[in-house]
Amino acid sequence: MPAPRAARPAPQRPAAAAAAAAGASGAGGLGPDDKVLLIGVTGVTGRCALDGLLAAGVAPSQLLALSRNPTSPAAAAVAARGVAVAAGDLDSPASIEPHLAAARFVYVHALSGDAASADPAELRRGAALAALLRARQGAGGGGGLGLIDQKNAVADELMASGAPFLGLEATMFMEEFWKRYTRPQIIGKGTFPFSLPSDRKLQLVSARDLGTAAAAAMRSPAPFAGRNIPFAADELTPVEMAAAFAAAQGGGEVKHSSPPAWLFWILSRDLWRIITFLREKGYGADPAACRAEFPGLLSFRSFLELSGWGDAARAYDGGIQFSDAPVAAAVAVAAAE
Secondary structure, three states: OOOOOOOOOOOOOOOOOEOOOOOOOOOOOOOOOOOEEEEOOOOHHHHHHHHHHHHOOOOHHHEEEEEOOOOOHHHHHHHOOOOEEEEOOOOOHHHOHHHHHOOOEEEEOOOOOOOOOOOOHHHHHHHHHHHHHHHHHHOOOOOOOEEEOOOHHHHHHHHHOOOOEEEEEEOEEHHHHHOOOOHHHHHHHOEEEOOOOOOOOEEEEOOHHHHHHHHHHHHOOOOOOOEEEEEOOEEEOHHHHHHHHHHHOOOOOOEEEOOOOHHHHHHOHHHHHHHHHHHHOOOOOOHHHHHHHOOOOOOHHHHHHHOOOOOOOOOHHHOOOOOOOHHHHHHHHHHHO
16 A cells, blocks of 8 residues: 655545664663664654654654755754754665664654655665664664554565564644645635545544654553554544634634545546545544554644644745644643544
């Protein structure tokens, strides 16, 4: 099943999330001197996941983010959070190995860019990462647990590495609606174009909460090792989402419209497959169970409030900035709903 990353006014691809382990020795959860290696966090949703890790109490000094270009603006946005950035590229596995050797845990958010079509290089990079993890396990590792968000095929590679493994099958990212293909129509025209029937529920999760879940798993690896968890925090119909948008914008009606699926057959076969999946099958997560296992996950209304949806001057390309102490705020907002 394709991984989630749609860059059009349509649902993101059916998500297949996977998780694998880091290669440091020792047992137990994340300690104050342990290091976490971050791969694929320089994009907008990756930085949201990083914010989740930080908000959950992982210290910036414990984190090392890898980037193909550590001097890029995207890498600078990571460094601005107090997180060190180093050069590393899974297309050149030797550049990753020394960083992996120093890490107790590894979090991999993505192995390819945000695009509407699958990137074949993602599978190659996943295989390279699995090989590195396998080598670390052979060197006496095995105490760590890491998280990764990508295809089932890559998850299989990581599972085969022998590393302690947690799979998170991410549903639709709430951050997708900030993109320029959707947000201007919602906030500027009061129209929510989304190719689902108005009464068809959609399961949602914030990319930030991948970091929240990662922090929980790192602190207590044993309950999560060897599991695969369909991951969602909320479940709403497009009409309910339109009402949430309207409330976050301070009032004024937002109407849902459902473009016919055949239009996307013309625009992009990949997007047509996503829409067909969401219309005919949909995700299989249990949002209530996820919220119980990972307290503090954002509901959709909480996400819109804490991400500042109502500020029309803000845009996805500038990054999504959550209000201070998002974990505590999320609990307070959820309690009020």
